[in-house]
Amino acid sequence: MAKKTKEKEERILKAATKVFAQKGFFNTRVSEIAKEAGVADGTIYLYFRSKYDILMAIFDREFKRIISRTKKELENLPDARAKLERFALLHLSLVEENRDLMELLQIELRQSYKFLKNQQFRRFSEYVNLISKIVREGQKEGIFRKDVKPGIFKRAFFGALDEMSRFWILSPRKKYRVNTAAKQITSFFLEGILTDEARQKL
Numbered sequence: 001m002a003k004k005t006k007e008k009e010e011r012i013l014k015a016a017t018k019v020f021a022q023k024g025f026f027n028t029r030v031s032e033i034a035k036e037a038g039v040a041d042g043t044i045y046l047y048f049r050s051k052y053d054i055l056m057a058i059f060d061r062e063f064k065r066i067i068s069r070t071k072k073e074l075e076n077l078p079d080a081r082a083k084l085e086r087f088a089l090l091h092l093s094l095v096e097e098n099r100d101l102m103e104l105l106q107i108e109l110r111q112s113y114k115f116l117k118n119q120q121f122r123r124f125s126e127y128v129n130l131i132s133k134i135v136r137e138g139q140k141e142g143i144f145r146k147d148v149k150p151g152i153f154k155r156a157f158f159g160a161l162d163e164m165s166r167f168w169i170l171s172p173r174k175k176y177r178v179n180t181a182a183k184q185i186t187s188f189f190l191e192g193i194l195t196d197e198a199r200q201k202l
Contacts, residue, residue: 009047012037013061016054021100024107025055055104062101063123066094070130080138081190081198084157087131089182091161095168096178106166128158135193143198153193160185 015037019028030051034041048054070090074083095102131154138144164181176184191199 017100021103083134085186148193
């Protein structure tokens with residue numbers, strides 16, 4: 001029974017992600033989510049108190065998955081430079097892997113003041129903080145400059161990735177491959193934070 005309950009909840013969240021991305025959070029009715037999920041309207045309320053709770057559950061589920069996957073992918077890379085490029089590649093790949101989710105992140109995330117005070121925002125912060133962790137590792141390794149502020153760098157770097165994602169979401173066709181964009185954006189930032197010694201080894 002527990003397995004069936006979990007499967008139905010997942011189906012509702014998947015349906016909600018699709019409908020929210022197509023119609024926008026505020027324009028979506030719970031009945032439309034129920035129809036997409038193939039359940040009765042009242043079934044939704046057995047799992048979620050409101051449409052807003054559904055949105056927060058989507059972010060909670062997806063950021064857990066994204067953070068776990070990113071940490072695992074970065075774990076065995078040789079140095080901070082490689083980790084920074086892999087982070088960029090993983091983030092930009094999300095547009096191809098789950099476009100509906102990325103539309104939600106790009107649109108609803110920016111409009112929800114409640115989200116900024118919610119537990120899910122702290123999870124989002126944990127995700128972005130992976131960048132500052134990489135910078136600190138690079139500084140310890142002696143390949144990133146000591147005067148670079150990890151908190152400033154993470155916002156600038158994530159902002160560049162986020163803008164690239166937004167462009168792809170709004171544009172009918174991508175002009176650049178994910179690999180190309182990840183390498184280019186990373187190189188733009190790395191050339192500014194590498195030590196002279198590290199730069200000479202390139």
